[in-house]
Amino acid sequence: MKGEAADDAGIKGKTMETARPKFDVQDLDLWYAQTQALKKVAIQVSPNAITALIGPSGCGKSTFLRVLDRMNDLIDAVRIEGKVLYDGVDIFSPEADVIELRKRIGMVFQKPNPFPMSIYDNIAYGPRVHGFKARSGAERRKLDELVERSLVNAALFDEVKDRLHKSAMGLSGGQQQRLCIARVLAVEPDVLLMDEPTSALDPISTAKIETLLDELKKSYTIVIVTHNMQQAGRVSDSTGFFLHGELVEFAPTKELFFNPKDKRTENYISGRFG
């Protein structure tokens, strides 16, 4: 991943269409033991945009998302074939550093999973495991700033600024999920992967997170898996429809919703199944 910064700088000025894709996935197959969960998936994820992945339960969209930051490595029986290029580098190549990859690609899960520690320590967890030592006063202030900035960016700071050192387990579900987003932001990633981030939340919290996504898009590439088609329609720039492990259709969101090319997509978005 050398020379990435220079590449990024080059990319920034170009339009979405001409920019090099953040992820270039080619012919991805994935098996859980004998079961094939992903079949020849090919997709190009644009930078600084929100890509939504929709589909019925068990269609492989979450599995696909987890491939992007190699979370499937944790499962023993998984076998993967095909290529996933992140900024042009194959994430499965032997030289790829999975720790560095996961640092650059943050993930927010379906259920809020704050650590059983204080709000501050939750946010500072990422920086700390990546070697940020707050020994001197200046370093401590730097960490404080980082925590505050992350919370501000996750639109949570005003709600928790008075109880940063209280346990994160006392927050509401929506606050916890934004805390998890802030925790990811504190690592200063490049990409945010979100696995149904609002499915466990009430409509008001969902609305807050959707507004947040719009804001975050300016600085991050976001891939979001969602069950909720309205949500995909509201927030995403392009949408992919998964069915039985296949990427049936991938197009700009408006096009996919109003003018689907595939019959199965049309059936799904018009609510005939799923």
Add this chain to the structure above:
Amino acid sequence: MRRESTRRVSQEKAAFGVIRALSILTIVILGLIMGFILYKGLRYSNETRSTVLPYEESAPEGLSLVVNSQVELKSVDFSVLYGMYTDEYINWSKISSDGFDLLPIAIDGNKSEGVGAARLLFGEAAVPQWGRLVKTVPDAATALAMVSSTSGAAAIVGADEAAVAMKGDSGKKIRVVPLRRIELALSDDAAALVDNKSLEDLDDAAIVRLMGGSVKNWKELGGPDLPIKLVSPPAGSSLARTIAAAGYKNAGPAPKANGEKMADYLAGIQGGSGEVGYLFGAEAQASGISTLTRKGVESGWNLTWNYLVEEPRLSGKVGGISTIILNTLFMLVITILIAAPIGVAAAVYLVEYAKQGTLVSILRLGTETLAGIPSIIFGLFGYLFFVNILHFGFGLLSGCLTLSLMILPTIVRTSEEALKSVPGSLLEGSLALGATKLQTIVKVAIPAAASGILTGLILGVGRAVGETAALIFTMGSDYKLAKGLFSSARVLSSHVYLLFAEGISFDRAFSTATVLIVIVLLFNFVARRLIERMGSQQ
């Protein structure tokens, strides 16, 4: 239909009643055990038999017995005082459970105090027979100085001097010990063995009835068939004054006029038939007259502050248990230091790293089997392996290693369960932030499982602190403070065992047991608070 439902209700009620009764029974049994041990540990209550009545004089005949304040002696029977000054005792262990050598001091026989002391001990008529241990000093000042400077010293000095000294600088180093010296003398025929029966030992109520005149015949007290004749000491005698001061009743005829002598009074009882009357111990001792034995109950605090802070002496028969408490704490700390890291590491390996296959199931079976092995077998193993093969000898290290082996299964299994119950989403969250597996385990999994792991540690420590069998073979039983990892050490549980098994003192075994229970309770309480605090943080 309706009958069916009423039947079900009554069944429910019956089942509820049985369950409730059983649970109450359990609680009652628990309370009984704990209450009994705590009561026996805190209070002692022993039946005592002695010839003297309970009245205590701190200045008999204007004299006082003064002892060094390190001697734990609250009061003294005449027979003990007599024994102290006639070489019957050479140290305090049989008198007051202290280990000091006895140094009895008396003032020179030419002084009035010396004469008084001789009369107090040997009676009016007899020739003083001082023991060879008795040190004779010229005056009270010398005697008091010696008592205050010598741990096991005792002296009979003038009551006034003693009172002055108590108020002075040396007041904290000496103590005036009251004396019990009134006995009940009876005629020889009343005390005689008739038809294989003799007079019972009497408790206080029986003595009051006897001297109050409500018992008419010795037969009623288990003695021979003789009418009881109460006699009173000569009026104006020291004995009569003391009895009056003590408030002891005598329903017998009024004392004769001043002219009568003590010797006649004594001879009247001794040679009479069925007579009984009060007498000083010294006269009884000198004349060899028969005396009644009083049956009393002595009770007091078993577990005292001194017991906690003093070092044990004479196999724990005297002194306290301070070094043993410290040894126990050392043992716990060392055992935790050995067992906790190994146990938690093993649990982490089993849960997070090991491939869940045959090897792991064999390991699990192994830990479960180890948990069920009797501790004595761990003791045997520890003795052979640590003490003999590794040449660690009897000592803290051998004992703690053996205990660690013993409590490891508990720690491993509870830690395993705790780690398993950490939600996978937490671990994923950490890994997704780019943390390594080790970082995730150390910073997320173990803290999240901490309360469970701590519970396992407490269970293990609870087992360790109560362990005796495994320690007797490995840790030794030296009750001095352990000087190092290889020095033999006695802990509370083995102290209880040894006090009991060697028949040293049941009272002390119970007070040690109480301390042990309190330590375990404290441990559990603190740990529970810790777990609660952790829980509230989560």
